[in-house]
Amino acid sequence: MPGPLAGHRIIEIAGIGPGPFAAMLLADLGAEVIRVERAGAVRGPAPDQAHGDILLRGRRNVAIDLKHPDGVATLLDLVEHADALIEGFRPGVMERLGIGPDVCLERNPKLVFGRMTGWGQTGPYSQAAGHDINYISLAGALAHFGRRGEGPTPPLNMVGDFGGGGMFLALGVVAALLEASKSGEGQVVDTAMVDGSAVLMSMFWAFNSMGIFDENARGTNLLDTGAHFYDVYQCSDGEYISIGSIEPQFYAELLRLTGLSDDEQFAKQMDQGEWVELKERLTEIFATRTRDEWCEIMEHTDVCFAPVLTMSEAAAHPHNVERETFVEVAGVTQPAPAPRFSRTANEIASAPAWPGEHTREVLSDWGIAPDRVDALVESGAVRHAD
Template sequence: MPGPLAGHRIIEIAGIGPGPFAAMLLADLGAEVIRVERAGAVRGPAPEEPHGDILLRGRRNIAIDLKNPDGVETLLGLVEGADALIEGFRPGVMERLGIGPDVCLARNPKLVFGRMTGWGQTGPYSQAAGHDINYISLAGALAHFGRKGEGPTPPLNMVGDFGGGGMFLALGVVAALLEAGKSGEGQVVDTAMVDGSAVLMSMFWAFKEMGAFDENARGTNLLDTGAHFYDVYRCSDGEYISIGSIEPQFYAELLRLTGLSDDEQFAKQMDQGEWGPLKERLTEVFAGKTREEWCSIMEHTDVCFAPVLTMSEAAAHPHNVERETFIDVGGVTQPAPAPRFSRTATSVESAPAWPGEHTRDVLAAWGFDEARIDELIESGAVRHAD
């Protein structure tokens, strides 16, 4: 069977980063997602090879000129047959194009209108430009990534764009679809990366309240590289391993396998005053063997251990190979859909498409007759990459 969202139709207004990521997740889960590109993005016939952007996988692509009245009407015609629409423009842009939530919901009262911004639809920052690094800064997240004595370290753009942004947009859309199925009414989902990033910090707000996290001492806490038993260590070959031996039984296993069980200093696991010297000792120990040697000693034990792998190494690791965590689509290695479902299994239906590659097919499948499609192409309201 197709994925659990099979039967749902979703329109994605083309953007970058978190919007395409949310659309990819929804498509991975079985929804029919069409990506609406700018007409100007069509540069001629679609190349034979798939588009290289993995975030575009699993959906068809249509090109519409949203500054053309016929283009706007075309999109609204698609809205009438959709369950949801997602967009990632600054607040007010969709309204100025004539396809804001009020207009779309008037055409389809059950529509879920998902909005993705950095700062949100309201607030003093709402009209300002920004990127992941800025959103996680304002959310109170970035300040806490980094080692003692060093500045904050941006964690790629995974926390704001994808964890706090695209993932929350996908969750919000699915939740609103569930509600619309009961009420018969759509609604707007205002997803802001600063909001989502703040939510991702919930456990640390709890730790702070309980006195277990010092927000003014980056790199000295349990999970921020302060502890000697929760960190990465360099091996003799220059590769790294990760250790997360928090619980007493796991810590005991760490000491046993490193030969440190009889060292009285290591018995003071939770004495933060000892963490610095103990980390220096472990640094020396782990530097004495290669990563592969430590894998042979610690893999499949309760140390809470894993080698630190690059993307390519991860794709080739036996655990990931057995679980098919990575798949090949159109000759490109990439992460498989997640999570997994026992009855409605997910799959990637197609490789990434080029702008306008499916304009004719999408319009025909969504109820436009052939003569009308020809008119729209002739007028420039839509473009087909043929």
């Protein structure tokens, strides 16, 4: 059984980072997603091996010159057969190419037009360049990642690009597709990484309003490594474990398994004045055993414990192996699609494709006559990697 979005057709205008991630998620969910690459990206015949970029998995690739009049016309023909289009250019670029939302919606009034930017389609920053680190800074997120006495620590580019960006774009597109199925009308989805990153901070805005989060004291709060019972600790072999024993019953289990149940100082779990010293004491305790030894003691208990694993270690861990959290496609280990569905099981449709690898077959499958496809290739409006 195909994934829950089977039957939906989506056009992805090629970009980097959050756009391809959103397209990957939609393809993982069963949608037919075609990636429209720049014609200039085609360097010759597609290599025999799959492209190495996992974010490109699950979709075919067509190369179109969007600066060529016939290339624009071709894309608009595809739009007529699409349910959604996603793009990640700066505001105004799609309009200047002649394929902005007004033009596309005129050709297909039911189209969902998903837009992915860092700053959004409007606002003083909207035309400025930026990256994840900048978006999560302005969103009020980056300031709160880091330890006491240290500067902010960027959490890779997961919060802005992928959590606040690509994930929100995919959610927005799915929501708009659901609405369009009822109203018969499409719309524009303005996804900004700064907006999504701000939403991801919602719980901490709540904590702040409740007086249980000090936004001016990074690394001293409950969930930002301030607490001794919510942090990572180094073991005797140099590896790390994670502890998240927040609730009293889980904290009691932590104390039992570390031999601290009768320690009066550790009984003061929520006394922030004790946290620094208690963390120093736990640091000493966890440094007495290897990570594997602590796993033997704490795994499968209610301590709220897990070893801190690298990507390769995570792929080999028995829990992830049993659940098939990671799969191999074309010889490349990668995360499997998520979430999981009981009836419309999702799967990776194909390995990542090369630019222009499927130009001819995609155009034909989407209703363009073979003689016209030949003419488009001949004119340079589209390119096929052959």
